[in-house]
Amino acid sequence: PFFAFPPSIRRVIYTTNAIESINAQLRKIIKSRGHFPSDDAASKLIWLALRNITADWGRAAHNWKEAMNQFAILYEERFTHAGQGSAKSGG
Template sequence: MPVTNAIESVNAQLRKIVKTRGHFPTDEAATKLLWLALRNITADWSRAAHDWKAAMNQFAILYEDRFTRIHL
């Protein structure tokens, strides 16, 4: 699957989840829903994206309080 199709697929799944939920009481609630959705979407992937390890390391630096060493 070309990268563009993969990105569009993820976007479509996220849009569907947000649309069915409708309203979020806080930004944090929306962020949590999207994070959980992405976790479920990526659990089905058969292989990691190119340079995903490097991206995860950057996320760990930027969002240190949200990451554990298990993710790395």
């Protein structure tokens, strides 16, 4: 199925480096804690860690605009453009 997408979309979705990096950082943080007093404490730690990990992410993936245009063409019925709501107007 991957090669069914146009090259502009494949360039954006093929890599998992960002996901692997996040998982490695979360594993390191969780391992250093050992145990948690509650599920809520674990959730808070993960939320704070994700907030810190993503704090310096500033730019979108390379060629993201081109890929978004391709998604809009391929999945027009499921695609919402920025500024448009997905709710249908009633009459």
